[in-house]
Amino acid sequence: MKKTITAVALLAGSVTAFAQGQVAMNDYTGSPFSIEIFQASSVAASTVSVTYGGYTGFEQQGATVNDLPVAGSTTYTGAPLSTGYNIELLAGVGSGLTLSQLSEVSGSEYSAWFSGSGGGYWNAGTANPTIPGVTSSTTAVTLAIAAWSSTYSTLAAAEASGVSGVWGISPTASETIGYGTVLPPSLPSGITSFSLATTVPEPSTIALGVIGASAFLMRLRRKH
Amino acid sequence: MLLSALLGALGSVSVIAQTNVYSLNAVGYINVTLLPGYNIISAPLIASPDNTIKTLLNNTNAQYQSGSGRSGQYALVYSYVNGQYVTDQADYQNTPSGWLNGGTNTINPGQAVFFYNPTATNMYATFVGTVPTGSITNALAPGYSLVGSVVPVSGDILTNSISLFTNGQVTGSGRSVTADEIYTYAAGVGYSTYQYSASGWVLGTTVTDPTLANVYSGFFFYNPFSTTNNWVENYSVQ
Numbered sequence: 001m002k003k004t005i006t007a008v009a010l011l012a013g014s015v016t017a018f019a020q021g022q023v024a025m026n027d028y029t030g031s032p033f034s035i036e037i038f039q040a041s042s043v044a045a046s047t048v049s050v051t052y053g054g055y056t057g058f059e060q061q062g063a064t065v066n067d068l069p070v071a072g073s074t075t076y077t078g079a080p081l082s083t084g085y086n087i088e089l090l091a092g093v094g095s096g097l098t099l100s101q102l103s104e105v106s107g108s109e110y111s112a113w114f115s116g117s118g119g120g121y122w123n124a125g126t127a128n129p130t131i132p133g134v135t136s137s138t139t140a141v142t143l144a145i146a147a148w149s150s151t152y153s154t155l156a157a158a159e160a161s162g163v164s165g166v167w168g169i170s171p172t173a174s175e176t177i178g179y180g181t182v183l184p185p186s187l188p189s190g191i192t193s194f195s196l197a198t199t200v201p202e203p204s205t206i207a208l209g210v211i212g213a214s215a216f217l218m219r220l221r222r223k224h
Numbered sequence: 225m226l227l228s229a230l231l232g233a234l235g236s237v238s239v240i241a242q243t244n245v246y247s248l249n250a251v252g253y254i255n256v257t258l259l260p261g262y263n264i265i266s267a268p269l270i271a272s273p274d275n276t277i278k279t280l281l282n283n284t285n286a287q288y289q290s291g292s293g294r295s296g297q298y299a300l301v302y303s304y305v306n307g308q309y310v311t312d313q314a315d316y317q318n319t320p321s322g323w324l325n326g327g328t329n330t331i332n333p334g335q336a337v338f339f340y341n342p343t344a345t346n347m348y349a350t351f352v353g354t355v356p357t358g359s360i361t362n363a364l365a366p367g368y369s370l371v372g373s374v375v376p377v378s379g380d381i382l383t384n385s386i387s388l389f390t391n392g393q394v395t396g397s398g399r400s401v402t403a404d405e406i407y408t409y410a411a412g413v414g415y416s417t418y419q420y421s422a423s424g425w426v427l428g429t430t431v432t433d434p435t436l437a438n439v440y441s442g443f444f445f446y447n448p449f450s451t452t453n454n455w456v457e458n459y460s461v462q
Contacts, residue, residue, distance in 0.1 A: 180444070
């Protein structure tokens, strides 16, 4: 009787697991994985033209995975990211990890972007970054994508700047990473489109501002 | 089944008249069918000018893609280099190779790659070149190797009369066994795993030798030991 290791996952494309701690980083083309990243700046909500599978239509920016027109999709008001932004893979060995448990994956930083209707999609070519610590074909990892302005040399520098809208991180998602005979999978579908973070002032900062403004107004009233 | 008719072997004789030196080479071609989905393929010929992907699988006429742009479907080639996959993608607009990364990775005799056909129909290739001759050793290093025969043979890889690939390794027994493994692959089906034992190669519970479906079929070899396992093949033109 033949002992056959089914390759259902493999044949399903690159959605599921495959190879030696590697994951395919391609977005937009040649992959079932497809997300957009947007700036945080607030402008009028807009639509983008999308051609996919021979169908041309319109959708609100930042639709969900695979990017076909989807009812109820999130509307992002920022422009799609393009030249001037970097992306990087964050990963941790284990399923369902929190963002604080993930680390930047060495060699997974990319700065090329598709243009035109591909705006907001990064172009990592055919890269398969290696995720450290994967030792078997049943090892699961948790992944996320970080994006930041290339004004800052690293994600950490962008975060530390305290400037609003210069960095952002996708939702996290887990998948089983292959090893040896198993090919690199696409990024998991749980990683969805996102926009750069808007820095919200701390409540204490807001309170101080209110106190300051009140004092200023009282001084004005006294003068009059 | 060895050096089958697929080779269309034209025996090419080159003569250096002044010295009466004769060189007899087996030159031929292999027709390769790339089924929808994943295929492990090897190229057991010495092609000209080289055995790179751009030579063997030239895509300048978009032969390995369907459509273009975002709606296109693109073939992928996964080479296995130092235990890591390196991917190239068909892209006819990327001249002169027709491959996104230049098609510079090789499929030399003895090597194999994964070819992903993203369409629902077969793709095809024709490999043209010289059959390697003499005693050739394919060194199977510790860990996984994605390999094929260095000469165009199919069927039983141990008893094809030109292979000396009988030196599998095994230690221990039962659940604690450590042994060489061979993973053959069939598109649309998946892997079949052979493990070496004191009785020979075993598929499931049956003692049977690994077989290759085509002369261009490749497979994974897993060497769990710290020393290299040599696969020696010996072919000479008759």
